Structure formats: structure tokens, C-alpha cells
Amino acid sequence: MIEVEHLVKKFGDFTAVNDLSFTVARGQVMGFLGPNGAGKSTTMKMITGFLRPSSGTARIMGMDICDHMLAAQRHFGYLPEGAPAWPDMTPRAFLQFITQIRGLDKAAARAAEARAIEMTELHGVLDQPIDTLSKGYRRRVGLAQAIVHDPDVLVMDEPTDGLDPNQKFQVRRAITDMARDKAIIISTHILEEVDAVCGAAMIIDRGQIVAEGTPSALAARSRYSGTVTLTLAHEQLPAAQNLLQNINHRSAELVTRGDESTLHIFAADGTEPGALLADMRAAIGAAGLAPRALALETGRLDDVFGALTGKARPAAAPFHATGMENDKGAAS
Amino acid sequence: MMRALTAITAREFAGYFTTPLAFVFIIVFLLANGLATFYLGAYFAMGQADLTSFFMFHPWLYLFFLPAISMRLWAEERRNGSIELLLTLPIPLTAVVIGKYLAALAFSALALALTFPIWLTVNYLGEPDNGVIFASYVGSLMLAGGYLAIGSCLSALTRNQVIAFVISVVVCFLFTVSGAPLVLELFDGWAPQALIETLAGFSLLTHFRAITGGVIDMRDVMFFATLIGVFLMATVIVVDMKKAEGA
Numbered sequence: 310m311i312e313v314e315h316l317v318k319k320f321g322d323f324t325a326v327n328d329l330s331f332t333v334a335r336g337q338v339m340g341f342l343g344p345n346g347a348g349k350s351t352t353m354k355m356i357t358g359f360l361r362p363s364s365g366t367a368r369i370m371g372m373d374i375c376d377h378m379l380a381a382q383r384h385f386g387y388l389p390e391g392a393p394a395w396p397d398m399t400p401r402a403f404l405q406f407i408t409q410i411r412g413l414d415k416a417a418a419r420a421a422e423a424r425a426i427e428m429t430e431l432h433g434v435l436d437q438p439i440d441t442l443s444k445g446y447r448r449r450v451g452l453a454q455a456i457v458h459d460p461d462v463l464v465m466d467e468p469t470d471g472l473d474p475n476q477k478f479q480v481r482r483a484i485t486d487m488a489r490d491k492a493i494i495i496s497t498h499i500l501e502e503v504d505a506v507c508g509a510a511m512i513i514d515r516g517q518i519v520a521e522g523t524p525s526a527l528a529a530r531s532r533y534s535g536t537v538t539l540t541l542a543h544e545q546l547p548a549a550q551n552l553l554q555n556i557n558h559r560s561a562e563l564v565t566r567g568d569e570s571t572l573h574i575f576a577a578d579g580t581e582p583g584a585l586l587a588d589m590r591a592a593i594g595a596a597g598l599a600p601r602a603l604a605l606e607t608g609r610l611d612d613v614f615g616a617l618t619g620k621a622r623p624a625a626a627p628f629h630a631t632g633m634e635n636d637k638g639a640a641s
Numbered sequence: 642m643m644r645a646l647t648a649i650t651a652r653e654f655a656g657y658f659t660t661p662l663a664f665v666f667i668i669v670f671l672l673a674n675g676l677a678t679f680y681l682g683a684y685f686a687m688g689q690a691d692l693t694s695f696f697m698f699h700p701w702l703y704l705f706f707l708p709a710i711s712m713r714l715w716a717e718e719r720r721n722g723s724i725e726l727l728l729t730l731p732i733p734l735t736a737v738v739i740g741k742y743l744a745a746l747a748f749s750a751l752a753l754a755l756t757f758p759i760w761l762t763v764n765y766l767g768e769p770d771n772g773v774i775f776a777s778y779v780g781s782l783m784l785a786g787g788y789l790a791i792g793s794c795l796s797a798l799t800r801n802q803v804i805a806f807v808i809s810v811v812v813c814f815l816f817t818v819s820g821a822p823l824v825l826e827l828f829d830g831w832a833p834q835a836l837i838e839t840l841a842g843f844s845l846l847t848h849f850r851a852i853t854g855g856v857i858d859m860r861d862v863m864f865f866a867t868l869i870g871v872f873l874m875a876t877v878i879v880v881d882m883k884k885a886e887g888a
Contacts, residue, residue, distance in 0.1 A: 320886075357729040361885040382731040389729070393722030395652070397659035402652075409648040410730050438659070454726070 310334050310492045315365035325351045327516035333492045340507030341496035344618050348516040349496040350390045357387045385462040392451025396440030400450045411458045425457040444471035463493040481506045500610045514618040534608030535582040539572040541600040552592050562625035645732040649740030670752050690767025696777045696853045708809035711792025712802045719800040738876045749785040773855035780852030783865040788813050790872035797879040820844020
């Protein structure tokens with residue numbers, strides 16, 4: 310497991326990581342979220358012993374990275390930012406070098422290499438120099454290197470960066486498969502990835518944790534959490550406006566995208582979102598309106614991310630049920 | 642530790658040969674050696690069955706050739722990011738520093754060994770003292786070791802190979818000329834003798850010349866060993882300091 314205690318990193322006057330503490334238990338995948346420059350990579354570099362913390366420390370399987378660096382390093386696999394490797398080596402030679410450094414004996418090394426190659430699907434490129442490989446393959450070579458010795462702890466800085474959607478899916482599945490008996494930290498700026506693989510997530514900004522919890526708990530912090538979302542064609546908007554007049558709600562917001570309009574309807578204070586949804590459904594049925602979608606919003610991670618890291622997107626336009634003209638073409 | 646060191650050295654050494662650059666380097670080195678020996682050193686005109694005119698140019702040839710080898714040792718790792726991989730693997734930093742250094746030294750030794758035709762030539766033409774030639778080869782390799790250790794340390798300071806090369810040439814030059822008669826004469830007459838001797842004592846040239854004279858004196862060997870040790874230790878310190886700085 311990974312224990313991070315009051316980790317601080319200062320570069321001159323600039324504090325890149327400011328008193329970060331968290332733990333990741335075996336069987337857990339922790340997603341590290343944050344805008345570029347938030348301190349994600351710096352934190353990983355300190356956990357793995359590449360950077361020395363200004364203060365605080367991290368322990369890998371109980372081994373202090375500052376005091377017992379080599380012992381700690383034996384227990385993890387690390388995919389650094391950008392998946393660096395030696396460009397002149399082939400993936401085969403590269404993996405053999407890593408197993409040799411990691412001290413695996415010959416038979417175990419060959420088996421471990423074969424398993425890592427299998428998991429990252431590198432068969433086709435084993436004997437090509439790494440600098441001739443595509444970005445996706447290079448990333449997978451980096452991944453293979455990180456998992457080849459079947460470590461207890463995995464630290465991966467943007468493991469799916471540069472992969473196509475199929476490869477992303479494969480890597481995520483591989484991470485999920487390995488998660489059972491490992492403690493894993495991944496950093497990402499792809500929010501769907503957190504939903505897909507992480508049991509826990511942490512949003513960091515300017516070197517500090519601004520939110521942590523399960524992805525769904527984090528998403529529930531969205532202001533849209535508990536709203537009813539109604540998606541319909543632009544020309545149906547006036548009908549929706551009429552319909553809302555007769556429904557008990559606090560307010561509504563309009564977002565238009567392409568040929569659709571989406572209404573976020575907030576429940577009136579003291580009423581259940583579920584009741585609002587039922588009211589809406591009944592009213593829509595009565596009016597004979599055929600919306601494209603009607604659902605209860607559980608919250609969206611990107612909203613929370615934007616709100617917490619100070620880069621919130623422009624708010625949706627207020628949508629009034631009565632007496633207002635809605636210029637459906639203007640908003641976007 | 643040993644296994645990791647071997648792995649590092651083997652990887653690094655093989656790395657020299659993945660590009661044609663290594664072969665170009667060796668060929669140019671051999672050509673430069675030949676030119677220096679036969680034209681500048683007037684090998685034939687000397688009419689002597691020894692390799693003095695061959696070895697006398699080594700300090701000056703090495704001055705430009707060896708920083709070209711050592712410049713990539715650390716600067717390149719830093720530039721392509723692989724240093725992060727290397728330093729997060731469970732190997733002592735000392736083993737990485739020594740392993741990389743040994744690979745550079747082995748490559749230089751190979752280039753030096755490939756000058757063997759000149760040894761064959763001198764044996765064909767006359768009857769040289771092969772003991773002196775052997776001592777000179779040993780001395781030349783120790784000289785190379787000294788330059789490479791200096792270059793290793795300076796390569797760790799930067800991510801730019803050109804800067805590493807230039808600084809290495811300058812520093813190696815200072816460590817060489819401090820024993821050259823031209824420089825020592827500047828101090829002669831006004832500076833205390835002790836200072837002049839110290840200055841000359843720090844020069845790779847002084848110790849190299851002593852060995853190529855045919856005597857492998859323990860003091861000269863100790864000088865090179867100490868110089869190499871100090872600069873490799875300095876390399877460890879520089880790499881370690883960069884971990885705190887985060888550069």
C-alpha cells in the first residue's frame with residue numbers, strides 16, 4: 310500500500326505540492342485528477358524517489374522512500390510522464406534490461422516478460438527500435454516495463470495518454486484486472502477514465518487536495534446533481550415552456566448544443582428530485598410531447614472539476630417558464 | 642548490485658553501436674591518430690623504433706574525442722526523460738554512475754585497442770621495447786579514464802550535450818596544460834617552487850608522460866585512480882543534488 314504524509318515540494322518560491330496526505334490500500338485504484346501544473350506529476354516523482362520532497366514523506370509497503378529508497382523501489386512499478394524509454398533499444402531488449410535490473414532469475418524473467426508482453430499486446434513490435442514505434446506502442450512499452458515484475462504497487466502518470474479508444478479500453482481493463490491485489494495510483498485529466506477504473510478519486514489544484522471520495526460521490530457535488538434533465542429539439546421549446554408553468558420547480562437552465570436544447574430543471578426547495586421527475590413525466594405524457602431524453606441527473610465529474618479548480622465553464626442561460634422570449638439560436 | 646551494474650554497463654555499451662556514429666567516431670579517431678603520428682610526430686624521420694611520436698599526441702587527441710563520448714552520459718538521459726526511469730529503478734545511484742562510466746571507458750579502450758596496427762608496424766620495422774609500449778598503452782587508458790570521469794561529472798550538470806562537450810573540453814584542457822612547459826614557465830622565477838610543483842602535480846600530462854617513459858609508478862597510478870574516484874563521486878553528488886532541485 311501507499312501512504313503519503315504531508316508531502317511538500319517547493320521549487321524556489323513556488324510551492325508545487327503543498328502538504329499532501331493520503332493512503333491507497335491494496336485492491337484500490339486511486340485516480341489523481343487535476344489541471345496541468347496542479348502537482349500530479351511532481352507528487353508521483355516524489356513517491357517514486359525521483360524527486361526529494363522539501364518535507365514530508367511517502368511509504369511504499371511500509372518502506373520510507375526517503376530513508377529506504379531502494380527497498381521501497383523494489384515494490385513498485387512506475388510509468389513516468391510521457392513513458393520515457395531508451396529510443397535505441399527494442400521493446401524486447403528493454404524488458405530484458407528491466408528484469409535483469411529487478412533481479413529476476415532467467416526463467417522467471419522470461420515468464421514475466423511474456424506475461425507483460427501479453428497484457429500490453431506488444432507481440433508485433435518486439436524487435437523494432439522504440440523510437441520507430443507509434444505513440445500508443447511507446448506508451449504500452451512503458452506500461453509493460455512498469456508491470457513486468459508484478460509489483461505490489463503501481464504508479465502511473467497518464468497511462469492512457471496518446472492511445473486510441475480501443476487501446477484505452479484495453480489498458481483500463483488491464484488496470485482493473487490488476488487492481489485486485491495491488492495498490493494503484495493513476496493520474497489523468499480524462500474524467501471518464503476516473504469513472505471507468507478508479508474506486509477513489511482525488512482532485513488536486515495548486516498542489517492541494519480540493520476534493521476526494523468515490524467518483525460518484527464527487528460527481529454528486531455537482532450543482533446539477535439532483536436536477537431533472539430534459540433534452541428536446543429546438544422547436545419543442547415553447548411547448549416545454551408551457552408545460553413548466555404548471556410544474557412546481559425552483560428554476561431551470563437552458564443549454565443548446567447542435568440541434569438540441571437541454572433543460573436542467575431544479576427541484577423546488579423541500580421536494581424530492583424523484584417527485585419532480587414523476588411530475589415531468591406525467592406532464593409530458595399529457596401534453597403529447599416526445600422529448601429525446603428525460604432523466605434524473607446524478608451529477609457530472611467535469612462540473613465538479615471545473616468548479617473546484619476555478620475553471621468553471623460559462624453558466625447555462627436561465628430559462629424562465631413564463632413571460633420570457635427564449636432565443637434558442639443564441640446560446641451554445 | 643553487481644548484476645545491476647553489469648546490466649547498466651552492457652546496455653550503455655551496446656547503445657554506442659546502435660547508430661553508425663560509433664563507427665564514424667572510431668574511424669576518425671584512428672585517422673587522427675595516424676595523421677598526428679606520421680605528420681606532426683614525423684614518425685619515420687625520427688628513425689626510432691618506438692611509439693613516442695604516437696603516444697605524445699594522445700592527451701591532445703583525447704581532449705576533443707573523449708568529451709564527445711562522455712557528453713551524452715547524463716545529458717542525454719535528462720533530455721529524453723529516461724533518467725526518471727533509471728533513477729526510480731532499485732539500483733544504487735553509485736552503481737548507475739559507475740556502470741555508465743565503465744561503458745564509456747570500454748568504448749574508449751576499444752578505440753585505443755584498434756590502434757594495434759601501429760604496434761605491428763613498429764615491431765616489423767625494428768625491435769622496440771614492448772614493455773615501454775605496454776606501459777604507454779596502460780597510461781593512455783588511464784588518461785582516457787581521467788578525461789571521461791571529468792566529462793561524466795560535467796555531463797550530469799546539463800541536459801544539453803553541446804554545453805556538456807564544451808565545458809568538458811575546457812576543464813580537461815585546464816587539467817592538461819597545467820603541466821605543460823609553456824604554462825609552468827609562466828610561473829617560473831617568481832612563484833614559489835611548491836606552487837609550480839603542485840600545479841604540475843595536478844596535470845594529467847605530467848603523470849601521463851611519466852608512465853609513457855616506461856615506468857608505471859604507483860604514485861602516477863594513484864593520481865589517476867584518485868582523479869577518477871573524485872570525479873565519479875562528484876557525478877553522484879551532482880545527480881543527487883538535481884533530485885532535490887527537481888531540475
